[in-house]
Structures are given as structure tokens and as C-alpha cells.
Amino acid sequence: MKRIAILGSTGSIGTQxxxxxxxxxxxxxxxxxxxxxxxxxxxxxxxxxxxxxVSVATADGAAALRSRLDGAGAEVVWGEAGILQVATxxxxxxxxxxxxxxxxxxxxFAAVRAGKVVALANKEALVTAGELIxxxxxxxxxxxxxxxxxxxxxxxCLERGGxxxxxxxxxxxxxxxxxxxxxEALPAATPHEAxxxxxxxxxxxxxxxSATLMNxxxxxxxxxxxxxxxxxxxxxxxxxxxxxxxxxxxxxGSLLAQLSITDMGLPILYALTYPERLPNHFPTLDLAAxxxxxxxxxxxxxxxxxxxxxxxxxxxxxxxxxLNAANEVxxxxxxxxxxxxxxxxxxxxEALDRHPVRPVRSVEEVLAADAEVRAALGARYGCAPAxxx
Amino acid sequence: MKRIAILGSTGSIGTQxxxxxxxxxxxxxxxxxxxxxxxxxxxxxxxxxxxxxVSVATADGAAALRSRLDGAGAEVVWGEAGILQVATxxxxxxxxxxxxxxxxxxxxFAAVRAGKVVALANKEALVTAGELIxxxxxxxxxxxxxxxxxxxxxxxCLERGGxxxxxxxxxxxxxxxxxxxxxEALPAATPHEAxxxxxxxxxxxxxxxSATLMNxxxxxxxxxxxxxxxxxxxxxxxxxxxxxxxxxxxxxGSLLAQLSITDMGLPILYALTYPERLPNHFPTLDLAAxxxxxxxxxxxxxxxxxxxxxxxxxxxxxxxxxLNAANEVxxxxxxxxxxxxxxxxxxxxEALDRHPVRPVRSVEEVLAADAEVRAALGARYGCAPAxxx
Numbered sequence: 157m158k159r160i161a162i163l164g165s166t167g168s169i170g171t172q173x174x175x176x177x178x179x180x181x182x183x184x185x186x187x188x189x190x191x192x193x194x195x196x197x198x199x200x201x202x203x204x205x206x207x208x209x210v211s212v213a214t215a216d217g218a219a220a221l222r223s224r225l226d227g228a229g230a231e232v233v234w235g236e237a238g239i240l241q242v243a244t245x246x247x248x249x250x251x252x253x254x255x256x257x258x259x260x261x262x263x264x265f266a267a268v269r270a271g272k273v274v275a276l277a278n279k280e281a282l283v284t285a286g287e288l289i290x291x292x293x294x295x296x297x298x299x300x301x302x303x304x305x306x307x308x309x310x311x312x313c314l315e316r317g318g319x320x321x322x323x324x325x326x327x328x329x330x331x332x333x334x335x336x337x338x339x340e341a342l343p344a345a346t347p348h349e350a351x352x353x354x355x356x357x358x359x360x361x362x363x364x365x366s367a368t369l370m371n372x373x374x375x376x377x378x379x380x381x382x383x384x385x386x387x388x389x390x391x392x393x394x395x396x397x398x399x400x401x402x403x404x405x406x407x408x409g410s411l412l413a414q415l416s417i418t419d420m421g422l423p424i425l426y427a428l429t430y431p432e433r434l435p436n437h438f439p440t441l442d443l444a445a446x447x448x449x450x451x452x453x454x455x456x457x458x459x460x461x462x463x464x465x466x467x468x469x470x471x472x473x474x475x476x477x478x479l480n481a482a483n484e485v486x487x488x489x490x491x492x493x494x495x496x497x498x499x500x501x502x503x504x505x506e507a508l509d510r511h512p513v514r515p516v517r518s519v520e521e522v523l524a525a526d527a528e529v530r531a532a533l534g535a536r537y538g539c540a541p542a543x544x545x
Numbered sequence: 546m547k548r549i550a551i552l553g554s555t556g557s558i559g560t561q562x563x564x565x566x567x568x569x570x571x572x573x574x575x576x577x578x579x580x581x582x583x584x585x586x587x588x589x590x591x592x593x594x595x596x597x598x599v600s601v602a603t604a605d606g607a608a609a610l611r612s613r614l615d616g617a618g619a620e621v622v623w624g625e626a627g628i629l630q631v632a633t634x635x636x637x638x639x640x641x642x643x644x645x646x647x648x649x650x651x652x653x654f655a656a657v658r659a660g661k662v663v664a665l666a667n668k669e670a671l672v673t674a675g676e677l678i679x680x681x682x683x684x685x686x687x688x689x690x691x692x693x694x695x696x697x698x699x700x701x702c703l704e705r706g707g708x709x710x711x712x713x714x715x716x717x718x719x720x721x722x723x724x725x726x727x728x729e730a731l732p733a734a735t736p737h738e739a740x741x742x743x744x745x746x747x748x749x750x751x752x753x754x755s756a757t758l759m760n761x762x763x764x765x766x767x768x769x770x771x772x773x774x775x776x777x778x779x780x781x782x783x784x785x786x787x788x789x790x791x792x793x794x795x796x797x798g799s800l801l802a803q804l805s806i807t808d809m810g811l812p813i814l815y816a817l818t819y820p821e822r823l824p825n826h827f828p829t830l831d832l833a834a835x836x837x838x839x840x841x842x843x844x845x846x847x848x849x850x851x852x853x854x855x856x857x858x859x860x861x862x863x864x865x866x867x868l869n870a871a872n873e874v875x876x877x878x879x880x881x882x883x884x885x886x887x888x889x890x891x892x893x894x895e896a897l898d899r900h901p902v903r904p905v906r907s908v909e910e911v912l913a914a915d916a917e918v919r920a921a922l923g924a925r926y927g928c929a930p931a932x933x934x
Binding site: 312313321326393394400403405406407408409410411412413414415416417422425426429432433434435436438439440441443444446447448449450451452453 | 782789796797798811818821838
């Protein structure tokens, strides 16, 4: 029986994880949940899974939840202290970190510091503070398990082949909803179009990141820290069918790839059951029915965000923090229809130009750089979504 | 430094293995060679690699080789005793079994009995005597390493655990030179056409087996023994590009695949260097340049041999021995243009019908059944290529 805490339980990954926990009650016990403000869903989750600890964003939210849960027996906490309490719950063996954006950094770091097995769906924590988190994980013997389908694929391939003989990893990406759209038509792309991802059913932020290919950029930085690789050894390949979830290449020229149907439930389940695998209810992949798998290079001219991510990763220090904060702000502005689609990379490039890179030695310094970028962009564009929960 | 003996050194696999040994002299020392009758090439190999022991098919061949090697310092032996001496050479750590056909059975069994690491390119040994060989390997702690690209792929995907969660393995096949040829055009297919394999450059016997898909059938039986699987858990998928060399499917619906350029040098090198991988001179696989990988089901109507192999595997005992002997005879007759292409499956089906299955308890019983089938077919068709070297 694995005892699980979920950060971001009402989001896309969180709800899928809970659905899997419900299907395998002999395997999983949900001990703690954290969400922001979807109190309806959270209350339902608490009634279904009976966690002993629940956290929400605000004191008002906590009061409202308490009154709804009258007698359900869960301790309701709130704010940053609340989510940190969930992340470090002594009852939990495994913490699923599925908060969206840089807000996931502090609770993820806390879970690592508490020596938990951390199933990591929040990529921004590693993007902004990968060196700090992986160093802390090594110190505390905390295991980081990838939930992203690409990193799960690489992790599964590496489990077997032997990391010592690794030459490179190849992250695949569907190319997003605008893969075949001509460059001159991109400025008119709407949030509605950008949210209609051709393969994956995901949250809003990651859907926009997929449309700009920033998602691959964040994944490159994430892979760097998860697998301890130089960014030069991490490549990106467009694979529209999203069946091959990523590959690893060995020094002898042999590649291993992980394939499955396109459903986030599979990498979530693998992270939850690792090192075991569980028979499940998902349909099987039928390669003869799929018939063809295609691959193409990234078009960096139409999708400059990926190149910015490589540049930020090479710069190190606050580079990826600036990249990520600017991206979060830009995605927020685009979703509010305050800027056009093609302004997302432009705004990120500007931010990278305006913020000289400096080293980061603590999570506090990461958060300070993050806040600085948001404040500067807020001053220029009149809006800056909060990073902290 | 690995000390290598090669059975079948002048064949396709043998010469490629020696070329790799020549490229990596710091890794490999060739201590013994066995070939049949290509004395020119064998003499050259002896002069290049300086093995201490060499075997040929006949006493005359041995005398001729001795006179050519005047002073080269290799002991020259011959016949079945000769090849067995090479297979069990106390100086060898690894024996590459690359003899074609059932002739590989006795020396492969001898190498296993001698506790060698056996790199297995001869699939007929496992096809005809898989149970005996794998039981003996377990007793003697002899390791069997696959050289076939498909089995090497599966072996690489299975490496380091995961076997317990296995659901199936999927052997890929190019479909051979007649993949798209209509059924009514198959009787007129010539040996010349059948030998022009679209993807792999291989020996004659295996090229014809690829054209009939019997090669996949033999591989199914080989996989059964190499990986200890019921035949129901072994599937075949046509993949014309020959880039994905095989796949394994886990109980959770996740698949791992091994990919590389289409060159037998890679699986040969992996078997020789296992458990390490060696940087090498082969070109890298560029998936974006390949652009597409396609998959389709086997057409059992046009290619009945695969179905016969499954049936023989299910029957067990002498079933696969009869299948294999009849196939070797039929391929020989086809290469001599004594029978048409479509007579190959017909002759195999007849043989399976005429020879009731009985259990096999020893290699001698396997060889007796093999000889019986060849004699019966020889009486009917006036020709039966020898099984033993």
C-alpha cells in the first residue's frame, strides 16, 4: 500500500492520479491533498478519498471547505504553509507534485528535503531550480520520478540500457496545434485554437506551451537535471503521432524508445507504481492500426521558444528562471487575449535580454529572480500572474 | 580482452565479426576459427588474426589449408570433431555460433556444455533443440547472447529486470522482397529475385527464409527459448523500413523498442561487447531523415510459413525439427531451381503432415528426426542437403 500526497489535486494530472488511485484501492491510499480554489471538486475528492490533510490557497477558502466537509474528519490548512504541510506530510511515502508553474517550486523542494519519493509533474521546479533540487535530492536520498510522458519514456529506457553508455536523449514532441501553420498566419492564432492540442488532453498552461514549443524547451532543461546530462546531449524531434514518447541513444548507435497510446494516465500510473508495472484498463497500442509514425526536425524559425530555452539552459544561473517567469507571464497575457501568439517568444526574448544572468545559490534567490521578472513585465504590460500559490 | 572462437568464420556473420575484431584489437583476440570449405578466405583470416586453432569440413581441406599456412602456427583440424574442438576451445571466453542451418546444433550444444558465453547467430540450434540447449545452459551457467537483430533488440529492451512485468514481445520483419507481390505472381518468383532483400545484406539461406517469412517463424521459436515465453506471447509485425528491430510490451501497456540503422554489425558488436557498448564507426540513425516508420499485419494467406512455425512450436517435440529440416531442404531445392517459390511452404506442410510429433530427450534424437525428414524428402525430391558439417 503506497500512501500518496497530491499537490494540485484538482488539476489535470491530479484528477487523473486520483482516478487511478480509485481504480486500484488495494495499492494506493490518498493521505493528503492540496489545491488552490476549486472547492467543489476538492470537497468531492475529500469525501471520496478521505485524506487526513487538505490544503487550499486562502484562509477564506479553508473556512468554506471546512463548513462543506462538516464531519469528514480532514484537517484543513491553507496558503504556502498549508501546501508545504501537505508536501512534507509524515504519513506520505510519495508526493505527486502537479502544481502548475513556478508555484510548484517551494512545495517540491520541501518534499525533496523531507526525503519523499517525488513524482514530478511540475516541470518548472526543475527548470528554475534544477541544480538545487537535484543536489538536495542526493543529500536526502529523495527519489525524483518523472511524470511527464517524455521523461517517463527516457526513464524507462534508461532503466534498462545503462546510463554509462548513453550518448544522447531525444525528446519527442507532437509539434502542437500549429505544426503545419505558415509563419505569416501565426500572429492571428487565437487562445481557442492554441488550446486545441492535436494529441494530448492537458491543462491550459501546458497546452499553450505546446503550441509555442516552449514545452519542449522546459523539458530539455528538466531532462538536463533529471538525467544529469549536458544540454548538448538533449535533442528534440517532432513526432506528430505522439506514440514514441522519447528515445535514448547509446554510444554504439543503438536507440531505445518507449511507445504507448497517447494518455497521460500511463506515465502517471508508472510513476505511482514504480518500480512495478500494473495491468490496467487502458487500451493497448496497436501499431499495425497506427500504421505509420513520422518524424521531422523542429522549425526554429516559426518556433523560436525552443532555441531560447537552450540558450537559457546554457547560460545557467537565473537564465532558466527568467525564461520560465517571462513565459508564464506571456502565456497568461495571451490567454487573456492581451497579446498575440507571436508576442509570447518576443516577450521572452526581451526578458532574457533585460535580465543579466547571475548565479543562484538558494531557492530564495530563485524566487527573488522570478518575482523581479514578473514585476518588470507587470510594469510594462500591466499584468503579472502570481507565481506563488 | 575477450578471447573469441568463431564457428562459421567465412560466412556473412563470421566475416562481419572478424571485421569488428580487426577494428577493435584492444578488445578482442581471435583464438579459434571454424569454416567449411572457403579455404582462400579462411587462410587469409588465419594470416590476419593468428588463431591457434582452425577447423575445416574435410581431411582434404585440412591438408590443403596446412600447406597454404606453412609456418603460420595454427593447428588445423577437420570434420565434426574439428568444429567441436573449436566450439569448446579452453582458450575461448566467447563462442560466436554462426554456422548456417541445423549443422550448428552440435557445436552450439558443445559450446554451451563447455560453459562458454555463446553469441548465437545460428537460430536453427534453438529452433530444433531449444529446450535441451536452454536447460544445459542453465546447468552449466552458460550465457546465450542473441545476435539476430530482432532478438538483440528484445534482449536490449529487457535488460536489467522488467521481465516479470512482460506481456508480450513483438518481432518485426521487413516483409522481405515479396511483401507487395500479388499472390498469383509468387509461383514465378526466382531465386535471384528472392535473394535481393530490400533491407538486409545476408547469407543465401536466411535471404530465402526472409522471402517466405519462415525466418520470422524460426525467430518466434528462437524467442520462445531465449526469453522463456509461451509462443502466444510472441507476435510478429511487418515493418518494411527495418529500423525498429523489435519491441517488448509490458503489462501496463507500455512498449520499449530498439532502433538503429539496418546493419548486422550492430547486433554482432553488441553481443561481442555485452554488457558494455562500444563507440564505433557505424553511421548514426537520423530519424528525421528516415521521416517515417510503417507497420502492418502479416498476410498469412500469401506467407503461410509463419503459421506453420507457430503450429510446430505449439506441437513441440520433433515438430520444430521437422519444420526446420523440411525448410532447409525446400530452400536448397528452390535455390537449385528444382521447385518453385510457392512449393517451399507446400513441401514443409507435407513434411509436418507426414511426420507425427514425438518428444525429444537428447540432441541425438533431434539429429535422428532431422535426418529422417531429410531422407524422406530426398527420396521424394531427389535431393537433401546435408545437415551436419
